[in-house]
Structures are given as structure tokens and as C-alpha cells.
Amino acid sequence: MNLPRIVCPPDPGLLQSFVDRTVLVRVPSLGEAAAAAARVGQSGNRLLCVIVESDSPLADLDFQEDQKAIPLAVMAPSTGQFRHLARQLDLLRSFNLRVYLPGHHAENLVGLRILSSVGIYTCAVLGNGSMDWEALADLMTYAVLERVPHAAIEPFNFIASRYDPAAYLEWGGIFFDDPKTYLHLDGKGRVALSPAELRKKQFIAQSIAEIPEPAEFPAIRERLQAWRQYFLDNHPCASCPGWKICLGRFAGDGLGNQGCAGFFLEMLEVARQFKNRQTQAEEFRIWQP
Amino acid sequence: MATVIFKPTEACNARCIYCDVVHKKPRPPVIMPLETLELFFSRINEFLLERREEGMEVIWHGGEPLLLGPDYFYQALHFQEKHCPETKSRIRHSIQSNLTRFSRDFTEVMKKLGITSFGSSYDPILNLRGLGKKRDSQAYNRKFMEGIRLVEEEGFGWGIIYVVTKPALAKPREIFHFLANFSPRGAFMFNPVLLYDAKLDYLKVTPEEYTDFLGAIFPAWWQHREEYPQVEPFSSLAGNLLEGGTSLMCCDSGSCARNHINVLPDGSLSLCGRAADWGLLQYGSIFDKSFAEALADPQREVLLERNQVLPDTECRGCRFWDICHGGCPLDAWSGSGSFLHKSEWCHAKRGFIEKYFEPTVNPGPAGGAAPVPEPSHPRPPSLPANLARIGESGSPEVPEAPGELPWISPIGGLGDTLMISGVLKQVVEKNPSRRFNLVARTKYRPILEGHPAIAHIGHPPPGAGFVIFTTNYWEHEDYQRPGKRAYQVLARIFGLTPPVEERLYVPWEFQDDPVLIKLIPWKERNILICQSSDSPRKQMSLERWEILVEMLARKGLGVFQVGRIKDPYVRGAYSLMGLTSSRQLISLVRHFDAVVTGDNFLMHAAQLCGVPAVVLWGPTSHRVYGYAGQTHLQARTECEYSGGCIGSGDGGHLYQIPCPRGPAHCLDELPLEDIYASVTGRLTGGGGGS
Numbered sequence: 001m002n003l004p005r006i007v008c009p010p011d012p013g014l015l016q017s018f019v020d021r022t023v024l025v026r027v028p029s030l031g032e033a034a035a036a037a038a039r040v041g042q043s044g045n046r047l048l049c050v051i052v053e054s055d056s057p058l059a060d061l062d063f064q065e066d067q068k069a070i071p072l073a074v075m076a077p078s079t080g081q082f083r084h085l086a087r088q089l090d091l092l093r094s095f096n097l098r099v100y101l102p103g104h105h106a107e108n109l110v111g112l113r114i115l116s117s118v119g120i121y122t123c124a125v126l127g128n129g130s131m132d133w134e135a136l137a138d139l140m141t142y143a144v145l146e147r148v149p150h151a152a153i154e155p156f157n158f159i160a161s162r163y164d165p166a167a168y169l170e171w172g173g174i175f176f177d178d179p180k181t182y183l184h185l186d187g188k189g190r191v192a193l194s195p196a197e198l199r200k201k202q203f204i205a206q207s208i209a210e211i212p213e214p215a216e217f218p219a220i221r222e223r224l225q226a227w228r229q230y231f232l233d234n235h236p237c238a239s240c241p242g243w244k245i246c247l248g249r250f251a252g253d254g255l256g257n258q259g260c261a262g263f264f265l266e267m268l269e270v271a272r273q274f275k276n277r278q279t280q281a282e283e284f285r286i287w288q289p
Numbered sequence: 290m291a292t293v294i295f296k297p298t299e300a301c302n303a304r305c306i307y308c309d310v311v312h313k314k315p316r317p318p319v320i321m322p323l324e325t326l327e328l329f330f331s332r333i334n335e336f337l338l339e340r341r342e343e344g345m346e347v348i349w350h351g352g353e354p355l356l357l358g359p360d361y362f363y364q365a366l367h368f369q370e371k372h373c374p375e376t377k378s379r380i381r382h383s384i385q386s387n388l389t390r391f392s393r394d395f396t397e398v399m400k401k402l403g404i405t406s407f408g409s410s411y412d413p414i415l416n417l418r419g420l421g422k423k424r425d426s427q428a429y430n431r432k433f434m435e436g437i438r439l440v441e442e443e444g445f446g447w448g449i450i451y452v453v454t455k456p457a458l459a460k461p462r463e464i465f466h467f468l469a470n471f472s473p474r475g476a477f478m479f480n481p482v483l484l485y486d487a488k489l490d491y492l493k494v495t496p497e498e499y500t501d502f503l504g505a506i507f508p509a510w511w512q513h514r515e516e517y518p519q520v521e522p523f524s525s526l527a528g529n530l531l532e533g534g535t536s537l538m539c540c541d542s543g544s545c546a547r548n549h550i551n552v553l554p555d556g557s558l559s560l561c562g563r564a565a566d567w568g569l570l571q572y573g574s575i576f577d578k579s580f581a582e583a584l585a586d587p588q589r590e591v592l593l594e595r596n597q598v599l600p601d602t603e604c605r606g607c608r609f610w611d612i613c614h615g616g617c618p619l620d621a622w623s624g625s626g627s628f629l630h631k632s633e634w635c636h637a638k639r640g641f642i643e644k645y646f647e648p649t650v651n652p653g654p655a656g657g658a659a660p661v662p663e664p665s666h667p668r669p670p671s672l673p674a675n676l677a678r679i680g681e682s683g684s685p686e687v688p689e690a691p692g693e694l695p696w697i698s699p700i701g702g703l704g705d706t707l708m709i710s711g712v713l714k715q716v717v718e719k720n721p722s723r724r725f726n727l728v729a730r731t732k733y734r735p736i737l738e739g740h741p742a743i744a745h746i747g748h749p750p751p752g753a754g755f756v757i758f759t760t761n762y763w764e765h766e767d768y769q770r771p772g773k774r775a776y777q778v779l780a781r782i783f784g785l786t787p788p789v790e791e792r793l794y795v796p797w798e799f800q801d802d803p804v805l806i807k808l809i810p811w812k813e814r815n816i817l818i819c820q821s822s823d824s825p826r827k828q829m830s831l832e833r834w835e836i837l838v839e840m841l842a843r844k845g846l847g848v849f850q851v852g853r854i855k856d857p858y859v860r861g862a863y864s865l866m867g868l869t870s871s872r873q874l875i876s877l878v879r880h881f882d883a884v885v886t887g888d889n890f891l892m893h894a895a896q897l898c899g900v901p902a903v904v905l906w907g908p909t910s911h912r913v914y915g916y917a918g919q920t921h922l923q924a925r926t927e928c929e930y931s932g933g934c935i936g937s938g939d940g941g942h943l944y945q946i947p948c949p950r951g952p953a954h955c956l957d958e959l960p961l962e963d964i965y966a967s968v969t970g971r972l973t974g975g976g977g978g979s
Contacts, residue, residue, distance in 0.1 A: 165516030166474045228434050231471050232427075234413040239463040241509075243470040272513075286853040287703055287871040288732065289822045289889030 004214055005048055007176055007195075008185035010036035015043035017189060018208055024176065026051045030061045030074070037070045049073045051176070058099055058111075059085035068095055073176075075100040075125070079111035093119045098154070100125050100175060106132055109139045116143065116150045123154035125175045127249055133259035137266050144270045145277075156267070159245050163271040168227070169245045179223050183208065193223055241265050290344045290381075291336070291580065294551040294562050295329070297321040297361070299352040303387055303429060305410075305418045307452060307482045307492065309566045310352060320357060321554040323364055328575055329552065330368040336580040337376035344379040345580075350562065355390040362398040369402075384408065388436030388447070389420065389429060396443045406446035409433070413467055414456050417492075448476040448519075453502055454492045461505040469517050478521035479503065481634065485623065496637035503637075504645035511649050522638075526646060529612040531726070531745040532694065541638075543614025546592035550583050558583045560592075563619045591628050592618055603631045613638060651744065696726045696749050696757040699733045702823055703871055704893035704914075705775070706736045707793045709760050712779045713742035714794040719785070725758070735872050740796040758782060775914055791916065793897040799876040805868060806880065812847030814972055817881040817900075819891040821856040825947040826908045826935055827887050829956040834859040837885070840965045846972075849881070851891065883971045885964065887956070888914055895919070901971040903964060907956035908933040908948075920967045924955040 003021060008014055010025040010032070023045045025036040033050040040047040049071035054061060057080025074097060079085060085092075099115055101108040103124035109132070112122045124139065143153035144160040155174040162169055172178040177194045184198040185191055191205040192198035204211075204219035211217045230238040230248045237248040242264025250260040298320045299310050321329070333345055369377055384399070385408040411433060412418050419426040440447050449472055451457075457464055468477045481499040482492055494502070503522070510523050550572070551559045558578060560570035570592075572583040599615040607613070615621065616632025624633045699706060716723050724744040727737055737743055749757070762768055762778040767787075777787040820834050838848045838861040850859050851874055854867025869877055875894045878884065884895040884902040888909045895902035896916040903920045904911065910933055911921035926933055928950060935944050948954040 165513075166518070168473065225438060228438065231413070231467070232430050232434055234415075234467075238413070238470055239460075239467040240470070241466050243466070244473060286867055287869070287874055287890060289702070289704075289819055289852060289887075289891060 004183045009187050010039045019044040022046045022048050024048045072097045109135045116153045119151050121151045133263040137263050144274050160271040160274040179220050291548045292346045294350050295347050296350050301353040304424045318554050325556045327368045330372045332575050334373040334376050346381045349384040355386050359394045389432035391436040410450045450478050452482050454482045461502045465506040476519040499637045500640040503641050507645050508649050540617035541613050546589040598629050694726045698728045698759045703890040706733050707893045708776050711792045711794040712783050716783050717742045814882045815847040817884045818850050819886040821852040822889045824944045831857050838862050903967045908935045924959050926955045
């Protein structure tokens with residue numbers, strides 16, 4: 001197992017408590033991104049991206065030319081007023097940026113589609129509130145199959161391009177929710193397995209130093225094997241045709257299993273179509289005289 | 290290969306409700322003594338030294354073989370090294386285990402024995418499988434899951450046998466998806482529960498119930514069979530019925546008499562595990578019999594006799610004899626008290642094939658089920674030049690193994706596909722049992738899917754050595770002869786004797802797209818045109834098409850253009866380009882009063898649909914491709930290629946290259962007035978002709 005990437009605040013002392021790791025730093029505002037990125041470089045670690053956890057809509061953020069070089073994951077509650085956003089579009093398109101919006105708001109699904117259509121890379125954060133599965137399926141179909149040029153919308157493009165019928169596909173890493181790839185540290189260096197557990201202060205270790213072998217660390221090991229419990233319990237998710245690309249992600253929170261099953265079944269079909277397209281030249285789609 | 294079902298112990302930590310072994314009174318010794326184990330390997334060596342071309346598969350079975358512990362397996366390995374130095378390379382070990390006792394301590398010795406995978410069993414339904422006398426399902430399932438995890442971490446594969454019981458009948462799809470989800474890289478197999486105790490009647494399934502259970506799952510498997518792991522009996526049935534295999538599992542092989550031996554902990558020998566459980570077909574002991582002697586035991590004669598008797602009695606005329614052989618002889622015995630009958634599960638197998646397999650796999654042109662081909666197929670009538678074995682560049686050969694279906698590798702344009710479809714229709718009309726497999730290529734599938742001559746569309750397995758037809762008729766020697774016609778050359782390739790009637794055919798019903806039909810601004814008379822072609826040399830210039838369209842429009846005709854979305858647009862025509870699939874286009878053609886086109890798919894589609902067509906010919910000849918009844922306007926070729934630059938075999942390299950003569954390109958020499966007159970003539974009922 002590779003060492004998981006570390007997601008933490010840009011505290012200089014904390015960053016210097018480990019070396020030669022791939023790091024993502026969390027900041028509450030865009031204005032702090034540049035300084036945070038610089039601190040990672042000074043600490044002897046590698047920066048993957050700066051996660052901007054903004055309370056403000058995307059349109060209200062003040063993107064500046066000198067932020068272009070920073071790899072950014074901007075998490076905003078919504079897109080905000082598009083007329084404000086439109087003024088910054090040219091600049092945003094030149095950024096190394098992915099915009100994250102909560103997927104459980106209908107207007108965000110529209111916003112994600114608009115951003116994608118104007119060339120901004122985006123991600124719908126799923127699993128946090130009740131989903132409009134049909135609207136999500138529409139967005140997913142647009143993201144993966146639409147032939148008009150548009151930027152990728154995650155996690156759909158990730159799922160479609162990585163789907164392997166002979167394996168399970170874990171895609172929580174797209175929004176940093178996969179303990180195999182990301183561990184989350186608070187300001188004191190305590191380790192949580194996911195952003196949600198970090199918020200709830202559910203820690204598995206007091207410091208990253210306690211986890212020299214992540215694959216053997218009981219809490220991580222247990223989490224990575226947690227899917228087996230669905231089979232032990234004969235949970236409905238274990239018999240769902242969409243299991244291999246869902247892994248019961250929506251089983252526990254009472255978010256409406258019927259809807260998620262339909263969505264992931266459709267996602268599978270779309271992934272198959274996506275693969276077919278990759279193996280078949282576009283000109284052969286239409287009949288040949 | 291001889292197969293030994295090796296039961297060094299019949300003890301088991303589980304008490305699965307349907308298991309015969311755990312319910313019978315144990316017979317000492319519980320574990321095969323090491324002396325007997327040593328003799329076992331000595332007997333294997335003796336057998337393999339006598340039969341130097343043979344191998345031996347040792348299936349570790351039980352009871353639960355992992356109860357023996359790792360040391361026992363190390364002893365087995367030691368005895369194999371000691372007694373089989375020359376023959377060990379021909380010994381293959383496999384194992385059937387419930388995995389609840391697996392630990393990393395087994396890893397090394399299993400790998401040294403060459404075991405790479407575990408066969409196991411699982412059932413999400415509680416109280417069927419369980420540990421101890423109380424049959425604790427949850428404890429069993431926990432330990433099983435842990436075993437699976439360890440097995441995976443240690444690099445072994447695994448597969449599951451799922452035993453279908455009455456409770457499972459209520460949820461076949463759920464069980465299928467459960468197993469497919471749980472075992473994405475593995476394999477699983479459905480078997481009906483076999484119970485002989487009246488107390489367990491509530492678990493029994495009838496052959497008909499088992500048929501319906503499989504039938505409920507099969508369409509889901511078939512639709513995405515490339516994605517699901519090997520699922521039995523579906524994979525084997527498809528392999529046998531569609532790809533020419535000749536046997537299902539061991540119980541249907543008809544050959545267990547020749548190669549199966551069961552060995553119990555006391556060294557006693559019998560045909561198989563069930564025979565031993567029931568005290569049948571006992572062959573003595575390894576203490577006094579060699580494996581060769583056991584395999585030659587006279588009691589086996591009755592099983593060989595069964596293979597002679599059944600084809601003339603209960604299985605007479607059955608088209609599945611070659612793959613079924615009357616089913617398991619032990620099943621026959623349990624049902625009738627005699628081996629010389631077929632198994633009662635025969636109904637389940639046949640019922641499944643006829644009720645579910647065939648209608649799903651080969652729905653037939655009118656939606657009705659067409660039988661899949663007989664397991665044994667006649668040889669192709671001849672082997673023309675376009676016939677070769679895959680993977681061989683030498684001379685073609687006749688397929689040796691009966692039941693191997695020849696493959697068609699379709700190449701050429703879509704118009705060629707309509708000709709191929711017509712030829713194949715005539716082939717099955719002449720010989721109703723004739724079937725082919727079609728190499729899957731996306732553009733041909735919509736035309737040929739459901740064709741009565743096509744059993745399966747897919748890809749030949751790697752290294753397959755069966756016959757393949759290639760549809761490149763233009764490379765056939767007949768194509769070079771005067772008076773050649775493409776359809777007739779194709780007919781010869783597929784074994785028909787030319788001349789044959791030229792009939793185009795599609796194996797599906799025409800179906801309009803109501804949205805498209807509603808979208809079209811129809812006029813009183815409507816013409817469909819197609820300017821494009823795979824070859825630029827078969828295209829009249831855009832400018833001339835535009836003049837023609839203007840002339841037609843002036844007469845009040847509706848002119849509509851079809852083609853690919855990126856084809857050049859003929860101004861003045863209403864574009865339907867990119868809006869139709871090949872099937873939709875064929876259905877659409879029927880709504881037009883006439884077609885004006887070059888030598889392309891639309892020309893063939895118009896002929897198929899009986900729509901009058903004016904066809905513009907340049908470098909290719911209407912004598913080779915055109916149809917009687919169409920109006921053919923053949924341009925004179927005044928260039929260096931008097932026979933047409935791409936019409937003959939040596940002009941293939943020019944096919945994709947535009948004509949260098951520019952405005953003097955032969956097709957652009959066709960008088961537009963003649964084209965216009967021909968079109969209007971067809972609309973007023975004028976006949977065809979060149």
C-alpha cells in the first residue's frame with residue numbers, strides 16, 4: 001500500500017511533523033491559498049492541491065491572476081449569481097481548478113452542468129443529504145455521453161473511465177473520502193478517516209506517526225474491508241446490480257435506496273457506452289454509404 | 290485426464306442441511322492414515338508410469354479437507370516428491386473447501402502443490418449452511434468471509450457452488466447479483482439441491498422449478514455475459530450450443546466410467562462421492578487394486594452400456610444427446626433404481642434450453658424462438674478461396690471437430706451486408722440446420738442481428754482453429770471473370786451454386802421512428818438523395834448535385850438528403866444527415882417516391898424496400914452491383930481505366946483517393962438532364978433500365 005495522502009490545515013508546525021508526503025491543505029478562503037501552498041513547499045512535502053472550503057458561493061470568490069499556478073479544489077455551497085461568475089470565466093478557465101458543489105441541491109446540479117459547459121472542471125459531492133436521483137442521472141449522462149465539448153464532471157467521468165466489470169470501483173477519493181488514499185488531520189495532527197469523521201472529531205490516531213503501515217493499521221484495515229459486512233448481513237445493497245460501482249455508499253443514511261439503485265444501474269449502462277465509444281471510431285457510429 | 294476425488298477425511302466442521310456426507314454414520318478411520326496417503330501417491334505414480342500420455346487430477350474433497358491441517362498437506366507433498374519424481378509434473382491438485390478453517394499456514398504448501406484456487410460454497414439464506422451441530426449460519430458466514438479475505442490476500446482465486454433450494458426460488462435475480470457482486474473476479478455455479486430424506490421435502494426443488502430459477506437469471510447474464518464471471522451452467526451451455534463444445538459438467542460427460550475414481554479415508558475406491566455414499570459401484574481398495582485396475586472394473590460396463598442404450602431408447606432423437614448423455618447416471622439410479630435410464634434432471638436441462646436459452650439467444654426474425662443449432666453441424670459444403678482457419682495463413686481446411694460453427698468475418702460496406710444477409714437467408718432456406726457465428730463488428734450488427742443463419746455474434750476465442758468465411762468477394766477469383774456479379778460471388782463463397790436469385794434481406798421488421806417521420810416536411814412527391822460514398826470516386830460533385838436538387842425542387846418535389854453527419858450538405862435539400870441509424874434509414878426509404886443516389890448503401894436499401902431508384906454509376910459498374918428494375922445511368926470512363934478505376938481487383942488502392950481528373954471525373958460527365966428525366970420518369974411510372 002502506498003502511503004496515503006495527508007489532508008490537513010496549513011499549520012507550519014504540523015506540516016513539518018512529517019516529510020516527503022503528498023499533502024493537500026485545507027483553507028477557509030481563497031485568499032489564503034497561495035500562502036498555504038507555499039508552506040507545503042517549505043515543509044519538504046509535495047503539494048497535491050489546496051482545498052478551499054468556502055462558505056460563499058463560487059461567484060462571490062475573488063479569483064486573482066497570481067493564483068493561476070496553484071492547484072485548487074474549491075468547495076462552495078453553490079455557484080451563486082451567474083452574471084457575477086461570467087465576468088471571471090476567462091480567468092477561471094485558465095486556472096488549475098476543480099469546483100466542488102454539494103450534489104443534493106437541485107440548483108447545484110444545474111450549476112455543475114453550466115460550469116462544465118463553459119469549460120470549468122467540476123465535481124458533485126454525493127452522499128450528504130437526499131438526492132434527486134433522476135436529476136443526477138441526467139447530469140451524469142450529460143457528463144459522460146454528451147458530444148458537445150465540455151469539461152469533466154466528477155465523479156461520473158472517473159467512474160465511466162475506470163469501470164472494470166471484474167473489480168470494485170471506489171471513487172470516494174474524488175472528493176477525498178477514501179482512507180486508502182487520503183487521511184485527514186486536524187490542527188493538532190489527529191487523524192480521521194474521512195472529512196465527515198474529521199468534522200465529527202472521530203479520530204483513529206493522535207498523530208500520523210502512529211500509522212507507519214497503513215495497510216496493517218486496524219482502523220484503516222477494518223474500513224477497507226467494511227464492504228464485506230453487506231454480504232454478511234445479506235443487505236439489499238449486496239444484491240444490487242449497481243453494487244460494483246457503489247459499494248453501499250448510500251446504504252446507511254436512509255437516503256432512498258430505490259433511487260440510488262436505479263441511478264447506478266444507469267451509470268453502469270453509461271459506462272459501457274463510454275467504453276464502447278473509446279473502442280469504436282466516431283465516424284463508424286453513423287451508417288457508411 | 291483421470292480424475293481422483295480424494296477424500297482423506299469425511300469429517301466436517303459444518304452441518305450443511307443438504308450434505309449427504311455429514312449425515313451418514315462415520316466409518317473409521319476419520320482421517321486417512323499417513324501409510325494410506327503414502328500408498329495413494331505410490332498408486333498415482335504407478336498409474337502415470339503405465340500411461341505416459343495421461344495426467345491425473347487430484348481433487349481434495351471431504352468432509353472438510355482443511356481440517357487435516359497444513360502438516361498433512363506437507364506430508365502429501367513429501368510423498369509426492371518421494372514416489373512421483375518422474376510423474377509429478379502430470380499431477381494436478383485442486384481443492385473443494387468451505388474455507389472456514391483457512392489460515393496463512395496453508396499458503397505455502399498449497400502453492401507447492403500447485404493449487405491456485407479454491408472451490409467453495411456459500412448461501413446468504415440462513416440456516417442452510419452452518420457450523421457445528423446447531424448449524425450456526427452466522428458463525429459460518431463470518432468465518433467464510435474471513436477465509437475469503439485471507440485467500441485473496443494470499444493470492445489465491447476462488448469460486449462458489451450455489452445449491453438451489455426451495456427458499457432460493459423466490460429470489461433468483463437477487464441471488465445471482467449477490468454472487469456476481471461478491472465474486473467479481475471469481476466464478477460460480479448453480480446446482481439443484483439433491484435430497485433423499487422426506488424430512489427435507491420443504492427444501493426440495495423440482496426440475497421445472499429449477500428450470501424457471503435459471504430462466505429468471507439467464508437474460509441478465511446473457512445481456513452482459515462479457516462482464517460477469519464464468520457462471521455455470523450458462524457459460525458451458527453457451528459454449529456447447531453456440532460454439533461447438535460437446536460436453537457439460539462431469540455429470541453430463543458420459544465418460545465418468547472411463548476416468549473417475551473416488552478414494553475414501555480407508556483407501557476404498559468407488560466411482561464418485563455419491564456412489565460411495567450410496568454403496569454403489571465399489572471397486573475395492575488401493576491396498577489391493579491399482580488405479581488402472583479400478584478404472585477397468587467390470588462394474589463400469591453398465592455405464593458404458595448406458596451410452597449405447599439411451600440413444601436408442603429414452604434419448605432417441607434428442608438434439609442435445611451430444612452434450613448431455615442422459616445426465617448423471619447416479620441421478621438415474623436414484624430415480625429409477627437403474628443406471629440405464631436418463632436423469633430426471635434431463636427435463637430441467639432441456640426445458641431451460643428450449644424455454645429460456647433459445648428464445649433469449651436467438652429470438653428469430655419475427656420474435657419467435659428459433660432453435661439454436663444442433664450440437665453436431667454438417668461440414669460446410671465446400672471451401673472456397675475466402676475460407677481460412679483463423680490464425681493460419683496456409684491452405685484452408687475442413688473443420689475436424691463436429692459442432693464447431695464457422696465464423697463469418699464481415700468486411701465491406703453496409704450495402705455489402707445487405708447482400709450477405711440475402712445470401713445467408715438462401716443458405717438456411719436450402720439447409721435449415723446451417724448456422725454461422727458472426728465476428729462482432731459494430732456497424733454490421735444492427736443489420737444482421739437476429740438473422741436465422743447467425744447463431745452468435747461475438748469474437749472467436751484466442752487461438753481458435755475453426756473455419757472462418759471472409760466476405761471480401763472482390764478478392765475472389767470469380768470476381769475477376771467477365772459477367773461477374775457481387776451477389777453471385779458471395780453466394781459461391783457461402784456454398785451456393787450460382788446463379789442464384791438475388792434477394793436482399795433483413796432479419797427484422799421495418800420500424801419507423803415516429804419523431805423523425807413527423808419532423809420531415811413532406812411534399813406531395815418526395816425524393817431521397819445521397820451524395821456520399823466511402824470512395825470519393827463514387828461521388829458526383831456537390832455543385833452538380835445542387836443543380837439537380839434545384840431542378841427537382843422547381844418541379845415541386847421534396848428533396849431530402851441522407852448520409853453521415855459530416856458529409857457535405859447539398860444546398861437546397863432538406864438534410865436528414867446524421868439522424869438515422871442504418872436500420873432507421875432502411876425503414877425511412879419506404880416513405881419516398883424515388884431515390885437518387887450513387888453506388889452506395891442507399892442504392893441497396895432502395896432495392897430492399899422496392900423503392901424506384903435512379904443510380905449514378907461512374908468507376909463501378911451497374912452490371913456488377915446494380916439491380917434489375919432500377920434505372921442505371923452509367924458514365925463513360927474516358928480515362929486510362931477503361932473498366933473503371935476502382936471496379937476491378939487491381940484498383941483497390943485508388944478507392945480512397947479522389948479522382949485526379951477534377952471536373953472531368955467520369956461521374957461529373959453524366960448529363961444532369963438525363964438524371965432529371967430519369968427521376969421524373971420514375972415518378973410517372975417509367976420503368977428502369979440502363
